[in-house]
Amino acid sequence: MQKLVIATFLVTALATPPVYATEKASEQRLDEVVARGVKVMPFSLEQTTHIFSKTAQGGIQQVIVKEANNIEQIKHIRQHLAKISAEFKKCDFSNPAKIHGDAMPGLKQLQLAKPGQIGIVYKELAKGAQITYSTSVPELKTAIHQWFDAQLTDHARHATSEHSSHLMHQPENIDKRQRLTITELQRGHVLAEMRALLAGTQAILTALSNDDMNAVAQSAKPLGLPKIS
Secondary structure (H helix, E strand, O other), rough: HHHHHHHHHHHHHHHHHOOEEEEEOOHHHHHHHHHHHHOOOOOOOOOEEEEEEOOOOOEEEEEEEEOOOOOHHHHHHHHHHHHHHHHHOOOOHHHHHHHHOOOOHHHHHHHHHHOOOOOOEEEEEEEEEEEEEEEOOOOHHHHHHHHHHHHHHHHOOOOEEEHHHHHHHOOHEEEOOOOEEOOHHHHHHHHHHHHHHHHHHHHHHHHHHHOOOOHHHHHHHOOOOOOOO
């Protein structure tokens, strides 16, 4: 009975949804991205906001103006997103590569996708425009999500993962996870805790297989697990 209780507790603990954190890019990196971006994107980063929303099928990328009456910037947004959406349909992701570099997470997989494997749909919005990405290929879904995370990191000053109001009627398609920005010290602390949990869990499972409850108790103590009497 003790073994069953402990095993059930461990499975529950490990199945708890994790908090997904995106490491903030350095100020130098953010400056470099802005400098490259103005050579590729015709709209003002200061007057607009990028929104990246992950979905079960892929994701939705939006660019909208901060002021609804900024007609000039809306025109530039639509011009750019219409252009790159046409390029993306041909698996041409050269413009993102110019801004973020060839090593951008997810980029290589998107470039290697076969035409038609990723649905690309451009749509004008009242305050800008959006591109919807969808695919049935699991590896490409992952690549789109990684690509979105990289965009959020590199455009941290001008981008968000928050969903605009017109998407709120589609909650079942939207990834509800919250993006957290952490420092390198915090990242190290989280990774250390994760490694300790995995190592402790392995030690507990090994002790259970050997029917050594004293070893189970000793392995569980550093993890803060309750004592099973």
